[in-house]
Amino acid sequence: MYGFKYEQYKQVIVAFALPGNLQGNMQVATFNIKPIYTGKYNGHIKRGMENSLKKQQVALSSVAASLMLTVMKLVVGIMTRSIGIISEAAHSALDLGAAGLTLFAVRMSDKPADKKHHYGHAKVESVSALIETALLVVTSAGIIYAAINRLIGGKTEIEITWYALAIMVISIVVDFSRSRALKKVAIETKSQALEADALHFSSDILSSAVVLVGLIFVSMGVAWADAVAGIAVAILVAFAAFKLGKKTIDILIDAAPEGLSERIEEITMTISGVIAIDKLRVKPTGPQIFVEMVVSVNRTLSVEKVQQICRNIEQKVREDFPVADFTINTKPVALNNETIAERVHVIGLNHNIHAHNISTNLTDKHKHITFDVEIDQQLTIKQAHDTVNALEEELRSEFDGELDICIHIDPLRNEEHYTSSLSAADEQRLRDIIVSVAQHIENVQDVHNIQIRKTETEKLFITLHCSFNEEVLLEEVHSLTSRLEGAIYQSLPDAYRVIIHAEPLFA
Numbered sequence: 001m002y003g004f005k006y007e008q009y010k011q012v013i014v015a016f017a018l019p020g021n022l023q024g025n026m027q028v029a030t031f032n033i034k035p036i037y038t039g040k041y042n043g044h045i046k047r048g049m050e051n052s053l054k055k056q057q058v059a060l061s062s063v064a065a066s067l068m069l070t071v072m073k074l075v076v077g078i079m080t081r082s083i084g085i086i087s088e089a090a091h092s093a094l095d096l097g098a099a100g101l102t103l104f105a106v107r108m109s110d111k112p113a114d115k116k117h118h119y120g121h122a123k124v125e126s127v128s129a130l131i132e133t134a135l136l137v138v139t140s141a142g143i144i145y146a147a148i149n150r151l152i153g154g155k156t157e158i159e160i161t162w163y164a165l166a167i168m169v170i171s172i173v174v175d176f177s178r179s180r181a182l183k184k185v186a187i188e189t190k191s192q193a194l195e196a197d198a199l200h201f202s203s204d205i206l207s208s209a210v211v212l213v214g215l216i217f218v219s220m221g222v223a224w225a226d227a228v229a230g231i232a233v234a235i236l237v238a239f240a241a242f243k244l245g246k247k248t249i250d251i252l253i254d255a256a257p258e259g260l261s262e263r264i265e266e267i268t269m270t271i272s273g274v275i276a277i278d279k280l281r282v283k284p285t286g287p288q289i290f291v292e293m294v295v296s297v298n299r300t301l302s303v304e305k306v307q308q309i310c311r312n313i314e315q316k317v318r319e320d321f322p323v324a325d326f327t328i329n330t331k332p333v334a335l336n337n338e339t340i341a342e343r344v345h346v347i348g349l350n351h352n353i354h355a356h357n358i359s360t361n362l363t364d365k366h367k368h369i370t371f372d373v374e375i376d377q378q379l380t381i382k383q384a385h386d387t388v389n390a391l392e393e394e395l396r397s398e399f400d401g402e403l404d405i406c407i408h409i410d411p412l413r414n415e416e417h418y419t420s421s422l423s424a425a426d427e428q429r430l431r432d433i434i435v436s437v438a439q440h441i442e443n444v445q446d447v448h449n450i451q452i453r454k455t456e457t458e459k460l461f462i463t464l465h466c467s468f469n470e471e472v473l474l475e476e477v478h479s480l481t482s483r484l485e486g487a488i489y490q491s492l493p494d495a496y497r498v499i500i501h502a503e504p505l506f507a
Contacts, residue, residue, distance in 0.1 A: 054185050054188065054189060055106040055185060055189050055191050055193075055194060056103065056106055056107060058178075058181050058182055058185045058194065059099065059102050059103040059106050059193075059194065059197070060103055061178065061181070062099040062102065062103075062178050062181075062182060062197055062201075063096065063099040063100055063103055065099075065174050065175075065177075065178050066092060066095040066096035066098075066099045067096055068174070069092045069095070069170075069171055069174055069175075070089060070092040070093045070095070070096050072167050072170065072171075073086075073089035073092050073167055073171065074086070074089035074092075074093075076167045077089045086146075090139065090142060090143070092171075092204075094135045094136070094138070094139050095201070095204065097135065098131075098132040098135055098197065099197065101128050101131055101132065102125075102128055102132070102193045102194065102197050104128070105124045105125045105127070105128030105129075105193045106125065106191060106193055106194065108124040123251070123252065123285055125191060125193035126193075126248050126251045126252050127252070128193045129193055129195075129244060129247075129248040130245065130248045130249070130252065132197075132244065133241045133244050133245035133248060136237050136238070136240060136241035136244070137238065137241050139234070139237055140234040140235070140237045140238040140241065141234075143230050143231070143233055143234035143237070144230075144231055144234045146230065147227040147228070147230035147231045147234070148227075148231075150227040150230075151224060151227045151228075165212065165216075168208050168209075168212040169212070171204070171208045172205055172208045172209060172212070175201045175202075175204045175205045175208065176205055178201055179197075179198050179201035179202045179204075179205065180198075182194050182195075182197045182198035182201065183195070183198035183202075186198055199240055199243065199244055202240075213229065217229075251284050251285075255284075257282075257284060260282055260284075260289070260321070261280055261282050263320065263321075264280060264282065264291065264293075264317055264321070265277055265280060267313075267316050267317050267320065268293065268295065268313050268316075268317070270316070271309060271312045271313050271316060272309070272312075273297055273298070273301065273305070273306075273308075273309040273312075274295050274296070274297065274309060274313070275295070275296040275297060275298065275333060275335075276295070276296040277293065277294070277295055277296075278294040278295065278296055278331055279292075279293065279294040279329075280292070280293050280294075281293070288322045289321060289322065290325045290326075290327075291317065291325070291326050291327070292327045292329075293313070293326075293327070293328050293329065294328075294329040294330070294331055295309075295310075295313070295328060295329075295330055295331065296330075296331045296332075296333045297309060297330050297331070297332060297333070298332070298333070298335055299332035299333060299334055299346055300335075300338065300342050300345075300346050301332075306330055309330075310328040310330065313326075313328060314326045314328065340358075340360045340367070340369065340399075341358040341360065343398060343399075344358050344369060344371060344395065345358065347391070347394050347395055347398055348373065348391060350394070351387065351390060351391045351394065353373045353374070353375070353387070353388075353391055354373065354374050355371045355372070355373050356371065356372050356373075356374075357370075357371055357372045357408075358370075358371040359371065366402050366403070366404060367399060367402070367403050367404070368404045368406075369395070369403065369404070369405050369406075370405075370406045370407070370408070371407060371408070372407070372408045372409075372410055373388065373391070373407055373408070373409055373410065374410045374411070374412035375387060375388070375409050375410070375411065375412055376411075376412050376414075377411035377412055377413055384409055385409075388407050388409060391407070392405050392407070417455050417456065417461070418455070418456060419453035419454055419455050419461055420453065420454050421453065421454070422452055422453075422454055427452050430452050430460070430462075430492065431450045431452070433491055433492065434447065434450055434462070434464065434488055434491075434492075435447050435450075437484065437487045437488055437491050438466060438484055438487075440487070441480060441483055441484050441487065442480075443468060443469070443472060443476075443480055444466050444468070444480055444481075444484055445466065445467045445468065445469075445505055446466065446467040446505065447464060447465070447466045448464070448465050448466075448467075449463075449464060449465040449501075450462070450463075450464040451463045451464070455496055457496075458494065459494055459495070459496030460492060460494050460495045460496055461496055461497050462488065462492075462495055462497065462498045462499070463498075463499045463500075463501070464498075464499075464500055464501070465500075465501045465502075465503060466481070466484065466500060466501075466502060466503075467502075467503055467504065467505040467506075468480070468502060468503075468504060468505060469504070469505055470504040470505060477502045478502075481500045481502050484500060485498045485500055
């Protein structure tokens with residue numbers, strides 16, 4: 001039984017311009033290969049729920065920490081009149097807003113895709129990170145403005161107390177703890193919003209350390225150190241904002257992460273059956289990516305084989321990257337090592353015609369090609385001839401040089417018949433005739449499994465098995481079974497169809 005070839009299937013699916021010469025223009029057929037979730041699907045959902053819970057818990061703890069630090073720094077800053085500590089309080093207040101926004105973002109981003117948001121809600125985290133970037137920039141500008149005013153305005157009394165120093169040490173400890181927690185969960189869940197928070201609070205550790213050093217210098221009599229510390233904090237915050245903003249904007253404008261496309265190409269080219277990658281698009285969306293790809297494959301492959309290649313690509317890429325959706329377009333191409341028979345067979349399938357018994361005779365300038373085709377028996381001779389002529393024209397455009405073609409047309413039978421059993425005596429009589437006929441044909445051995453049925457028109461439908469020595473060539477076997485088939489038709493005039501299955505002796 002012959003399977004559908006890729007190009008035939010492609011013609012059925014989409015409007016298709018048939019290939020020209022060997023390297024002719026080949027149109028693209030599209031297969032949207034969706035992930036096949038088996039037992040792993042429930043595990044995938046469970047992991048997603050666990051990741052969502054982790055993100056929300058760590059984001060909520062960050063909100064609580066920001067609230068505590070904001071209140072503590074503000075109280076101590078007012079009591080000591082330190083611009084550095086007050087700027088840190090303002091910074092922590094913005095941290096509180098940013099942490100609240102992050103909590104909202106991680107909750108929204110885990111919502112699935114819907115009719116309005118086809119790519120899901122993951123970019124809510126990116127929007128949150130961008131807003132946080134803007135808050136950092138505003139914070140930096142405010143701190144620098146206040147510090148410059150203090151430097152210009154002259155000396156301001158700053159009371160250095162143990163609790164002023166203690167609040168900065170506590171701030172460093174808290175920020176260190178939550179930045180580690182945020183970074184850990186961000187890596188596990190690939191959350192951009194949590195990664196932004198982790199980066200933010202890592203910079204806070206440095207800024208708090210700078211303020212602490214400034215207070216120490218003020219206690220030693222260097223009054224301007226507090227203002228300089230405030231400016232240093234602003235510069236650190238601005239630097240963190242720049243890094244975060246650049247990364248966030250890249251994701252919002254769908255910039256592919258550096259090295260990602262190259263790695264996917266490298267993985268794809270290791271898959272058997274992939275000839276080349278014609279196009280690759282990678283769209284990052286939050287913690288996941290969407291991949292669109294066009295790969296070239298051999299046009300002689302069956303559609304099942306092409307789909308298997310696409311599944312292999314997807315499976316291999318998913319092992320390395322969190323792919324949300326994978327679309328693979330496949331482009332059939334003619335290879336230089338295709339045989340003439342393969343080319344005839346593929347082009348025949350493009351016309352929904354099965355070409356077989358293909359024989360080729362070659363001269364210096366001519367190709368003589370003969371083969372059989374099966375055409376629907378319900379067509380008229382003109383309709384069948386027109387169908388074959390279209391195939392001939394396609395073949396002439398496929399091959400260079402002069403071409404002689406002779407095509408034998410067989411009727412393609414696809415009707416269904418109801419059959420009935422014969423009487424035991426009649427069936428045995430007919431079996432004896434068939435066995436006797438087979439005995440007169442050399443090398444045909446062990447005729448068995450003879451089945452005889454009678455159609456509504458009293459015609460005989462006969463199937464049988466016969467054996468041959470295993471070293472006999474298939475060409476000779478075909479010739480012998482054809483002789484046996486003809487002999488049965490001659491001996492049984494009522495035979496409507498004779499099907500012979502050949503097999504090696506003792507199989």
